[in-house]
Amino acid sequence: DTGVSQNPRHKITKRGQNVTFRCDPISEHNRLYWYRQTLGQGPEFLTYFQNEAQLEKSRLLSDRFSAERPKGSFSTLEIQRTEQGDSAMYLCASRQGSPEAFFGQGTRLTVV
């Protein structure tokens, strides 16, 4: 297994456009998390899936954000009508029953 995979690694988009990111967790990891990291800060929790069920969403996740995990495997995070404040690194993490959470390399979003 190659670990948590995120695509794309970098995305530059114009303000107002929609973007979608993908996360492929480690095989058989039933727990999946999305975090956002802005420059000079630690990651902040956005949302959590257990299998295909989205069980928690942060207040950071505005109406323009939506996340899915349709078959309990990969997940997508969509941002509609992007704003400059959405520019950040979006990180995905997965885990199974153990306390170890493994992160992907992230998707760096730049909104111009």
Add this chain to the structure above:
Amino acid sequence: GEDVEQSLFLSVREGDSSVINCTYTDSSSTYLYWYKQEPGAGLQLLTYIFSNMDMKQDQRLTVLLNKKDKHLSLRIADTQTGDSAIYFCAEQVVSSNTGKLIFGQGTTLQVKP
């Protein structure tokens, strides 16, 4: 609410020991973590400690936990230039039952040759 604080910057000479400190507020945290992040990359899990332990050692890494003071530290022995990175302390939030992590703002470790 939960909060994690770290000092922002540490500079050491190659071969010295580095000690990165962290304080947290949630006394019910079950696990505490240290992650490493190199420029432009994701987070690499270094180690974690269960809250009923006070020390954990893993090769050059030693984690010390003072639960009474809610203080966590990471000691890196024989620090190398390849250890230069940002180090994040994180606690697992018990109250939400999801296993989500609350991170500090990160400590930048600079290792001088």
